Amino acid sequence: MKLVFDERMVRHIREARIAEHGRDSRLLALAERLLANPLLRWPLGIFEHVAGFLLALPIPLYAGVVGFVATHMRGLPAYGGMYVRALYWRRKLGRMAPNVFIDQGVFFAFPRAVRLDEFAYIDKNVLLMSRTVKVGRRVHIAPRVFVSGGGDFEIEDYACIATNTNVITSTEVLADGARCSGPMVSAAQRKVFRGKVLIRRDAFIGAGATLLPGVEIGTGSVVGAGAVITRATEPWGIYVGAKAVRLGDREPVRHGDDP
Structure with a gap:
């Protein structure tokens, strides 16, 4: 047992x-x-x-x-x-492996659609409101991270999201004369894009960053504090600044997996 x-x-x-x-x-x-x-x-x-x-x-x-x-x-x-x-x-929750830390004030909008793997740590006051949530092994989601609703969210093993980061999985699209005031407008007047945000293994998201719908953060990629990510990042790349300019490359992780 x-x-x-x-x-x-x-x-x-x-x-x-x-x-x-x-x-x-x-x-x-x-x-x-x-x-x-x-x-x-x-x-x-x-x-x-x-x-x-x-x-x-x-x-x-x-x-x-x-x-x-x-x-x-x-x-x-x-x-x-x-x-x-x-x-x-x-x-x-839909699935919760042993040895998972869920800290004070965490909110799951759709608990049955949440999957948490071993040694995941969901820190204080994290809001997970996406349609589905999948968190890998040895992941840390730091305090006050907000994952918006509508789309899907996945973070793979050994990745980390620093405090006050926003992960947006759906957004209003300003096209075809659509309104953009949100869900209280009739469906016929809105144009909504929902996408999956995927953070690959060993990636690191710095404090206060914003990830927009549909982006994929490459394996081992580093997103600097305050960066806004609008497109996929390359494996082991380092991205800094509001426009997420690639600064260089990070040395690949050389450690084996924890037991």
Whole structure:
């Protein structure tokens, strides 16, 4: 039975602690050993299954209160709220792999169309409003990232989006005399383009960048802070400035995948 956080997550936290502070934690070391023990995993897995079921019960008023409390419980560096949200969202999302962090204030517009892979981290106050969402392994979506609705969004393994970035998956098109004031105009008066925004593996999106509908960020590509991306970027290219000028190339990643 898969736990929401298993011994690999505890090991990851231990390794980060050692790298940053130069010291280990006996408590975390003990937790890692216990979670690797099948005799503990089964009862804990049953508890998580029951707790998740109770948290996700679709009872009017109860569901609203539970959802509000779970969403707004304190996030990192505290782990209690992270654990409750993992239990809650595992029952609500289309697919949520083990060892996924969902922090405080995250909003999913279409939960059943969301797929989150192992060790993905959706940081504080991220809004994911696109029609579909697919997040790969070891991805970090930083605080206050906004992914707009209408189109599709995918970010592949080991990619990152920095804070305050806007990913636009649909937009009004200023053509054929159409109005552009948004969804409250009758459909006959609008012209809307919906596209998939795809961020390839190992790419990095800098703070405050904007990605427009239909763009593909190439493998390992770097988008500088504040850049506006209107067309596909090349693998391992570095793009800076409001007009996203290619500055040069980034050295390809030389590390293997984490287990």
